[in-house]
Amino acid sequence: MTDRFHLLLIKPSRYDDDGYVVQWRRSVLPSNALSVLNALGEDCAERQVLGPEVEIRVEAYDDHTGLPPMAELIARLQAASAGALVGIVGAHSAQFPRGADIARRFHAAGIPAVIGGFHVSGAYSMLPEMPPELRQVIDEGISLFVGEGEGRLDAVIRDAHAGRMRPVYDYGGDLVDLSGAVIPRGLPATVENRMLVSVKPADPIEAGRGCPFKCSFCTVINVHGRQARTRDPEAIVRQIRSGVARGRDNFFFTDDNLVRNRRWREIFEGLIRLREEEGLAFNIMIQVDAQSDRDPDFIPMAVRAGCHQVFIGMESINSEALASVGKGHNDARRYRRLFLNWKRHGVVIMVGYILGFPGDTPESIRRDVETIKRELAVDLAYFYVLTPLPGSEDHVRMWRDGVELDPDLSHYTSYRSIAPHPTMSTQVLDGLYDEAWRSFYDDAHCERILTRHAVLGGSLDHLFPFLLVGRGAHPIDDAHPFEFGFVRVKSRRERRPDMPREPLMSFLARRVWETAEAQVRWIRLFRHMSPMVERARAAAAMPRPDDPALMVPAAPVETPAGKVGAALEVASPVSGVAASSGFAR
Known part of the structure; x- marks a missing residue:
């Protein structure tokens, strides 16, 4: 036996x-x-x-x-x-x-x-x-x-x-050779069966680990190292072919910075073969840095490989803020050109944007959010609060300096303030975080986002669900879009051990009300935003408006503050509307 x-x-x-x-x-x-x-x-x-x-x-x-x-x-x-x-x-x-x-x-x-x-x-x-x-x-x-x-x-x-x-x-610091490492065959059935019912699950794909940059808030470089390591490109191709055979058509590359994978070209060539020679239909989402358009082949090949969504670590439009955390490689003067290079192919652009840099003030945060809305063709802005996560250089520095940090690790989400700020209280910074979500996803800007996407040949049917979640996740479910799900669940028996268990009837009554209220708010939001799609299609068919975000800068311009708004004042119009990329939606 x-x-x-x-x-x-x-x-x-x-x-x-x-x-x-x-x-x-x-x-x-x-x-x-x-x-x-x-x-x-x-x-x-x-x-x-x-x-x-x-x-x-x-x-x-x-x-x-x-x-x-x-x-x-x-x-x-x-x-x-x-x-x-x-x-x-x-x-x-x-x-x-x-x-x-x-x-x-x-x-x-x-x-x-x-x-x-x-x-x-x-x-x-x-x-x-x-x-x-x-x-x-x-x-x-x-x-x-x-x-x-x-x-x-x-x-x-x-x-x-x-x-x-x-x-x-x-085994800290002893980084493994990924070239022959085991490749996942897909999500375990016990996980896959609990993915969102309205869409097919997105299989995670890890093509490599590590990032060469030195961002002080980042934990990746101190866990996975600063040397970009890569898996065998042909193994990645086989993994996606197998996934498509299992009925998958969406794949999420979890690499923090795919453009720094030294074998990205081989990976894309393999995926292009799957799509163009074998006739397989699938999409990929990738994460890259703000220099991803430096190689003129990267974006066109990514699109041919099925990229319909990209996450870019923009973090700030203030050059001084970027330099203060070791992210000086982000050139805020090039942001508009970078985003338009992606948008011309109909790709949905998500950016991470951090609030709470040492030089930030309430006025500067509000001004910068408005600048992004006006000047940059960003579809989805995901906001974070600068957080000294354990494993980062920022955390080590604050630990050595004896800075008093929030003792509750459950708060280390990067969605709230857990460290003192030079000029703002925790309450003020958290309030500005809430305000940033409301401002970026207000009615006028949601409609502007959809119109820009349509003008540049993108699929509104693909963008709209993400825009809906971007607008609703934080105010309705108090959730970040990257941890969002469908219908919040709370178990009375699974409460934190140091908190009392609620009486059954009061818990059930409250949960019924909370769940019903959230679903009603989602339905109302969907009905409110749905007409924006048709209005955006109609607006895209009209003569192009004077939208600064759709103007290509003639050249990078130095400015005293290093702000993207000032840098983008010298611009020339985009010459034409991009065609749809034609990949599977």
């Missing part, structure tokens, strides 16, 4: 301000960490790392869409004759408290648990002494995993099987 070892992988969510787990009936964005670790676990099972007499069963869940009853999971793992292991994977700082609480419940039932992810790897590697939250879980008997999992998960599974888990598996 074959023994069975049970490996359970969980991507944790986070607690909201009321202590409830942020969960959704259906989610939108998949977890790359969970996809990769699930593939590594299945690879361990196929290679029989515990010997031919032990079967390894791998099970994976994303906490953002809820977990099976904890008692049920514990019973399944306790029934495994050869032992079990719970892996809390991909935990960011805001997710660490929830991840640790999940691990504690399994550990209390006699099941070994290990926690990994950006918070553990970054905080453990960057600080000169172990942070108290990491020391606490180690003292409780829970293990930590620092670094990347390829080639290392075998050892953790063997230790769990033998009952000799190490306190820390420290």
